Amino acid sequence: MNQPAIADLLHPITWPEGFKAAASFTFDVDAESCTIAHDPTSTRRMSLMTHQSYGPKVAVPRLLKILERQDIRATFFIPGFTAESYPDIVRQIVDGGHEVGHHGYLHEPMQGIDAATEASYMDRGLEALAKVAGVRPVGYRAPWWELNWHSPGLLADRGFLYDSSLLDGDAPYRFAVAADDPRDIVEIPVDWTLDDWEQYAFYPGVTGSGVIESPAKVLEMWTLEAEAHHSQGSCFVLTNHPFISGRPSKAVALEQLIERVKGMDGMWVTTMEEIARHTKATVTEIHTHARIDVPVFPGAGAAFTPAAVREGALK
Numbered sequence: 001m002n003q004p005a006i007a008d009l010l011h012p013i014t015w016p017e018g019f020k021a022a023a024s025f026t027f028d029v030d031a032e033s034c035t036i037a038h039d040p041t042s043t044r045r046m047s048l049m050t051h052q053s054y055g056p057k058v059a060v061p062r063l064l065k066i067l068e069r070q071d072i073r074a075t076f077f078i079p080g081f082t083a084e085s086y087p088d089i090v091r092q093i094v095d096g097g098h099e100v101g102h103h104g105y106l107h108e109p110m111q112g113i114d115a116a117t118e119a120s121y122m123d124r125g126l127e128a129l130a131k132v133a134g135v136r137p138v139g140y141r142a143p144w145w146e147l148n149w150h151s152p153g154l155l156a157d158r159g160f161l162y163d164s165s166l167l168d169g170d171a172p173y174r175f176a177v178a179a180d181d182p183r184d185i186v187e188i189p190v191d192w193t194l195d196d197w198e199q200y201a202f203y204p205g206v207t208g209s210g211v212i213e214s215p216a217k218v219l220e221m222w223t224l225e226a227e228a229h230h231s232q233g234s235c236f237v238l239t240n241h242p243f244i245s246g247r248p249s250k251a252v253a254l255e256q257l258i259e260r261v262k263g264m265d266g267m268w269v270t271t272m273e274e275i276a277r278h279t280k281a282t283v284t285e286i287h288t289h290a291r292i293d294v295p296v297f298p299g300a301g302a303a304f305t306p307a308a309v310r311e312g313a314l315k
Protein backbone atom coordinates (compact mmCIF):
# COMPACT_ATOMS: atom_id res chain seq x y z
CA MET A 1 0.00 0.00 0.00
CA ASN A 2 2.96 2.31 0.55
CA GLN A 3 3.39 4.75 -2.26
CA PRO A 4 5.20 8.03 -2.71
CA ALA A 5 3.19 11.22 -2.95
CA ILE A 6 2.17 12.02 -6.48
CA ALA A 7 0.63 15.41 -5.76
CA ASP A 8 3.66 17.03 -4.20
CA LEU A 9 6.59 15.93 -6.33
CA LEU A 10 8.89 18.36 -4.55
CA HIS A 11 8.30 16.67 -1.20
CA PRO A 12 7.92 12.92 -1.78
CA ILE A 13 7.25 10.83 1.28
CA THR A 14 6.40 7.21 1.96
CA TRP A 15 3.91 6.72 4.76
CA PRO A 16 4.16 3.98 7.39
CA GLU A 17 3.17 0.46 6.41
CA GLY A 18 -0.55 0.23 5.78
CA PHE A 19 -1.07 3.93 5.09
CA LYS A 20 -1.17 5.89 1.86
CA ALA A 21 -1.92 9.41 3.15
CA ALA A 22 -2.00 11.29 6.46
CA ALA A 23 -4.36 13.62 8.27
CA SER A 24 -4.04 15.68 11.41
CA PHE A 25 -6.67 17.71 13.22
CA THR A 26 -5.15 20.72 14.95
CA PHE A 27 -6.61 23.33 17.28
CA ASP A 28 -5.07 26.72 18.01
CA VAL A 29 -6.30 27.66 21.46
CA ASP A 30 -5.84 31.40 21.03
CA ALA A 31 -8.59 32.44 23.45
CA GLU A 32 -8.11 36.10 24.49
CA SER A 33 -4.44 36.26 23.48
CA CYS A 34 -4.93 37.05 19.80
CA THR A 35 -7.23 40.01 20.49
CA ILE A 36 -5.01 41.39 23.28
CA ALA A 37 -1.90 41.14 21.12
CA HIS A 38 -3.71 42.97 18.36
CA ASP A 39 -5.12 45.65 20.69
CA PRO A 40 -4.31 45.69 24.43
CA THR A 41 -7.36 47.86 25.11
CA SER A 42 -9.55 44.97 23.98
CA THR A 43 -9.41 43.67 27.57
CA ARG A 44 -11.88 46.48 28.41
CA ARG A 45 -14.48 44.90 26.14
CA MET A 46 -16.35 42.41 28.31
CA SER A 47 -18.37 40.88 25.49
CA LEU A 48 -15.36 40.43 23.22
CA MET A 49 -13.47 38.75 26.05
CA THR A 50 -16.32 36.27 26.51
CA HIS A 51 -16.36 35.55 22.77
CA GLN A 52 -12.73 34.48 23.13
CA SER A 53 -12.99 32.69 26.49
CA TYR A 54 -15.77 30.54 25.06
CA GLY A 55 -12.92 28.58 23.46
CA PRO A 56 -11.24 27.14 26.55
CA LYS A 57 -14.31 27.32 28.77
CA VAL A 58 -16.96 25.68 26.59
CA ALA A 59 -15.51 24.57 23.29
CA VAL A 60 -12.41 22.66 24.33
CA PRO A 61 -14.32 20.32 26.69
CA ARG A 62 -16.82 19.69 23.89
CA LEU A 63 -14.05 19.04 21.38
CA LEU A 64 -12.25 16.72 23.77
CA LYS A 65 -15.42 14.63 24.05
CA ILE A 66 -15.67 14.46 20.26
CA LEU A 67 -12.04 13.39 19.94
CA GLU A 68 -12.52 10.77 22.64
CA ARG A 69 -15.69 9.47 20.96
CA GLN A 70 -13.89 9.29 17.64
CA ASP A 71 -10.84 7.75 19.28
CA ILE A 72 -8.32 10.02 17.62
CA ARG A 73 -5.48 12.10 19.00
CA ALA A 74 -5.12 15.74 17.97
CA THR A 75 -2.60 18.53 18.32
CA PHE A 76 -3.40 21.68 20.31
CA PHE A 77 -1.16 24.72 19.75
CA ILE A 78 -1.47 26.80 22.91
CA PRO A 79 -0.12 30.32 23.57
CA GLY A 80 1.59 30.55 26.96
CA PHE A 81 -0.88 33.20 28.11
CA THR A 82 -3.78 30.85 27.41
CA ALA A 83 -2.03 28.11 29.36
CA GLU A 84 -1.54 30.40 32.36
CA SER A 85 -5.13 31.61 32.17
CA TYR A 86 -6.70 28.15 31.83
CA PRO A 87 -4.28 25.65 33.37
CA ASP A 88 -6.97 23.02 33.99
CA ILE A 89 -7.92 23.02 30.31
CA VAL A 90 -4.32 22.43 29.27
CA ARG A 91 -4.08 19.54 31.71
CA GLN A 92 -7.34 18.08 30.35
CA ILE A 93 -5.87 18.23 26.85
CA VAL A 94 -2.73 16.44 28.01
CA ASP A 95 -4.73 13.89 30.01
CA GLY A 96 -6.74 13.16 26.87
CA GLY A 97 -3.56 11.93 25.22
CA HIS A 98 -3.28 14.85 22.84
CA GLU A 99 -0.19 16.73 21.78
CA VAL A 100 0.48 20.28 22.98
CA GLY A 101 2.42 22.56 20.65
CA HIS A 102 3.89 26.05 21.05
CA HIS A 103 1.94 29.02 19.70
CA GLY A 104 3.77 32.07 21.04
CA TYR A 105 3.21 33.60 24.46
CA LEU A 106 0.57 36.25 23.77
CA HIS A 107 0.00 35.34 20.12
CA GLU A 108 2.41 38.16 19.31
CA PRO A 109 2.49 39.75 15.85
CA MET A 110 5.72 38.37 14.38
CA GLN A 111 6.01 40.38 11.21
CA GLY A 112 9.21 42.41 11.15
CA ILE A 113 10.36 41.72 14.70
CA ASP A 114 14.02 41.03 15.48
CA ALA A 115 15.41 37.64 16.50
CA ALA A 116 16.05 38.59 20.14
CA THR A 117 12.47 39.74 20.62
CA GLU A 118 11.07 36.65 18.94
CA ALA A 119 13.33 34.45 21.08
CA SER A 120 11.93 36.06 24.23
CA TYR A 121 8.38 35.22 23.10
CA MET A 122 9.39 31.62 22.42
CA ASP A 123 11.10 31.24 25.79
CA ARG A 124 8.22 32.76 27.74
CA GLY A 125 5.80 30.43 25.93
CA LEU A 126 7.99 27.43 26.76
CA GLU A 127 8.16 28.46 30.42
CA ALA A 128 4.39 28.78 30.62
CA LEU A 129 3.69 25.33 29.14
CA ALA A 130 6.31 23.75 31.40
CA LYS A 131 4.95 25.45 34.50
CA VAL A 132 1.30 24.74 33.82
CA ALA A 133 1.40 21.22 32.46
CA GLY A 134 4.98 20.00 32.59
CA VAL A 135 5.01 20.00 28.80
CA ARG A 136 8.04 20.58 26.59
CA PRO A 137 6.55 20.88 23.09
CA VAL A 138 8.37 19.54 20.05
CA GLY A 139 6.16 21.43 17.61
CA TYR A 140 5.73 25.12 16.88
CA ARG A 141 3.10 27.05 14.99
CA ALA A 142 3.77 30.77 14.66
CA PRO A 143 0.93 33.12 15.54
CA TRP A 144 -0.86 33.98 12.30
CA TRP A 145 1.46 31.44 10.60
CA GLU A 146 4.05 34.23 10.41
CA LEU A 147 7.61 32.92 10.38
CA ASN A 148 10.58 35.21 9.92
CA TRP A 149 13.73 34.08 8.16
CA HIS A 150 15.48 33.90 11.52
CA SER A 151 12.68 31.86 13.16
CA PRO A 152 13.79 28.35 12.08
CA GLY A 153 17.22 28.89 13.68
CA LEU A 154 15.58 29.96 16.94
CA LEU A 155 13.47 26.80 16.84
CA ALA A 156 16.54 24.62 16.23
CA ASP A 157 18.33 26.37 19.12
CA ARG A 158 15.50 25.21 21.38
CA GLY A 159 15.37 21.66 20.10
CA PHE A 160 12.07 21.86 18.25
CA LEU A 161 11.39 18.93 15.95
CA TYR A 162 8.98 20.64 13.62
CA ASP A 163 7.19 23.81 12.54
CA SER A 164 3.75 24.16 11.00
CA SER A 165 3.55 27.72 9.63
CA LEU A 166 4.73 27.57 6.02
CA LEU A 167 2.57 27.22 2.94
CA ASP A 168 4.74 25.72 0.23
CA GLY A 169 3.80 22.07 0.20
CA ASP A 170 1.12 19.41 0.43
CA ALA A 171 3.32 17.00 2.36
CA PRO A 172 5.81 17.31 5.22
CA TYR A 173 9.46 17.83 4.46
CA ARG A 174 12.78 18.66 6.11
CA PHE A 175 14.50 22.00 5.60
CA ALA A 176 17.76 23.66 6.60
CA VAL A 177 17.13 26.44 9.09
CA ALA A 178 19.19 28.84 6.98
CA ALA A 179 21.24 28.77 3.79
CA ASP A 180 24.42 28.78 5.89
CA ASP A 181 23.10 26.63 8.74
CA PRO A 182 22.66 22.93 7.92
CA ARG A 183 20.65 22.12 11.02
CA ASP A 184 17.21 21.06 9.87
CA ILE A 185 13.70 20.89 11.20
CA VAL A 186 10.58 19.30 9.77
CA GLU A 187 7.90 21.44 8.17
CA ILE A 188 4.27 20.31 8.09
CA PRO A 189 2.73 22.87 5.74
CA VAL A 190 -0.63 24.55 6.20
CA ASP A 191 -3.17 26.12 3.86
CA TRP A 192 -5.74 28.88 4.37
CA THR A 193 -8.30 26.62 2.69
CA LEU A 194 -8.11 24.42 5.74
CA ASP A 195 -8.43 27.12 8.41
CA ASP A 196 -11.77 27.80 10.09
CA TRP A 197 -10.84 31.49 10.44
CA GLU A 198 -11.62 32.15 6.80
CA GLN A 199 -14.93 30.31 7.00
CA TYR A 200 -16.45 31.36 10.27
CA ALA A 201 -14.56 34.16 12.01
CA PHE A 202 -16.57 37.27 12.56
CA TYR A 203 -16.63 39.81 15.33
CA PRO A 204 -17.73 43.39 14.72
CA GLY A 205 -14.77 45.71 14.54
CA VAL A 206 -12.26 42.93 15.11
CA THR A 207 -12.13 40.45 12.30
CA GLY A 208 -13.89 38.58 9.63
CA SER A 209 -15.37 38.87 6.22
CA GLY A 210 -18.84 39.54 7.51
CA VAL A 211 -19.94 36.11 6.33
CA ILE A 212 -20.33 33.22 8.72
CA GLU A 213 -20.50 30.27 6.37
CA SER A 214 -22.83 27.32 6.71
CA PRO A 215 -21.12 24.34 8.34
CA ALA A 216 -22.65 22.24 5.55
CA LYS A 217 -20.69 24.21 2.96
CA VAL A 218 -17.51 24.04 5.05
CA LEU A 219 -17.94 20.31 5.59
CA GLU A 220 -18.24 19.86 1.84
CA MET A 221 -15.17 22.00 1.11
CA TRP A 222 -12.97 20.32 3.71
CA THR A 223 -14.16 16.86 2.65
CA LEU A 224 -13.06 17.66 -0.90
CA GLU A 225 -9.66 18.70 0.42
CA ALA A 226 -9.33 15.54 2.47
CA GLU A 227 -10.35 13.37 -0.48
CA ALA A 228 -7.78 15.10 -2.69
CA HIS A 229 -4.97 14.66 -0.16
CA HIS A 230 -6.03 11.04 0.29
CA SER A 231 -6.03 10.28 -3.41
CA GLN A 232 -2.71 12.04 -3.91
CA GLY A 233 -0.95 10.52 -0.93
CA SER A 234 -0.25 13.83 0.78
CA CYS A 235 -1.02 15.33 4.20
CA PHE A 236 -4.32 16.91 5.25
CA VAL A 237 -3.81 19.41 8.10
CA LEU A 238 -6.90 21.15 9.45
CA THR A 239 -6.48 24.23 11.62
CA ASN A 240 -9.40 25.03 13.88
CA HIS A 241 -9.87 27.54 16.69
CA PRO A 242 -12.04 26.31 19.57
CA PHE A 243 -13.77 29.68 19.99
CA ILE A 244 -14.87 29.36 16.37
CA SER A 245 -15.25 25.68 15.50
CA GLY A 246 -16.24 24.54 18.97
CA ARG A 247 -19.68 26.16 18.66
CA PRO A 248 -22.56 23.71 18.27
CA SER A 249 -23.29 23.30 14.57
CA LYS A 250 -19.65 23.69 13.64
CA ALA A 251 -18.57 21.05 16.15
CA VAL A 252 -21.20 18.67 14.75
CA ALA A 253 -19.85 19.25 11.24
CA LEU A 254 -16.30 18.73 12.47
CA GLU A 255 -17.23 15.38 13.97
CA GLN A 256 -18.82 14.36 10.67
CA LEU A 257 -15.61 15.37 8.90
CA ILE A 258 -13.52 13.31 11.32
CA GLU A 259 -15.74 10.29 10.63
CA ARG A 260 -15.33 10.75 6.88
CA VAL A 261 -11.55 11.17 7.07
CA LYS A 262 -11.18 8.16 9.36
CA GLY A 263 -13.21 6.17 6.85
CA MET A 264 -10.81 6.85 3.97
CA ASP A 265 -8.91 3.67 3.21
CA GLY A 266 -5.31 3.89 4.36
CA MET A 267 -5.61 7.36 5.90
CA TRP A 268 -3.23 7.79 8.84
CA VAL A 269 -5.08 10.04 11.31
CA THR A 270 -2.59 11.09 13.94
CA THR A 271 -0.83 13.94 15.69
CA MET A 272 1.54 16.37 14.09
CA GLU A 273 4.32 15.04 16.28
CA GLU A 274 3.87 11.53 14.90
CA ILE A 275 3.92 12.84 11.34
CA ALA A 276 7.03 14.91 12.09
CA ARG A 277 8.87 12.00 13.70
CA HIS A 278 8.07 9.79 10.71
CA THR A 279 9.29 12.52 8.34
CA LYS A 280 12.52 13.02 10.25
CA ALA A 281 13.17 9.28 10.30
CA THR A 282 12.41 8.48 6.67
CA VAL A 283 13.02 11.56 4.51
CA THR A 284 16.66 12.19 3.63
CA GLU A 285 16.45 15.25 1.37
CA ILE A 286 16.97 18.61 3.09
CA HIS A 287 15.38 21.59 1.36
CA THR A 288 16.67 25.15 1.51
CA HIS A 289 14.37 28.14 1.23
CA ALA A 290 15.79 30.85 -0.99
CA ARG A 291 15.30 34.43 0.11
CA ILE A 292 13.97 36.77 -2.51
CA ASP A 293 15.97 39.91 -3.22
CA VAL A 294 14.05 42.95 -4.36
CA PRO A 295 15.10 43.49 -7.99
CA VAL A 296 17.06 46.61 -8.81
CA PHE A 297 16.81 47.88 -12.36
CA PRO A 298 20.11 48.92 -13.95
CA GLY A 299 20.33 52.65 -14.32
CA ALA A 300 17.16 53.34 -12.41
CA GLY A 301 19.07 53.94 -9.22
CA ALA A 302 16.24 52.67 -7.13
CA ALA A 303 14.85 49.41 -5.93
CA PHE A 304 11.60 48.31 -7.50
CA THR A 305 8.90 49.83 -5.33
CA PRO A 306 5.37 50.99 -6.10
CA ALA A 307 6.48 54.53 -5.18
CA ALA A 308 9.36 54.35 -7.63
CA VAL A 309 7.00 53.22 -10.36
CA ARG A 310 4.55 56.01 -9.59
CA GLU A 311 7.33 58.57 -9.68
CA GLY A 312 8.55 57.30 -13.00
CA ALA A 313 11.91 56.20 -11.71
CA LEU A 314 11.60 52.88 -13.52
CA LYS A 315 11.08 53.14 -17.24
Ligand SMILES: [Zn+2]
Nearest residue numbers: 028030143144
Ligand atom coordinates in the same frame (compact mmCIF):
# COMPACT_ATOMS: atom_id res chain seq x y z
ZN1 LIG B 1 -3.43 31.45 16.60
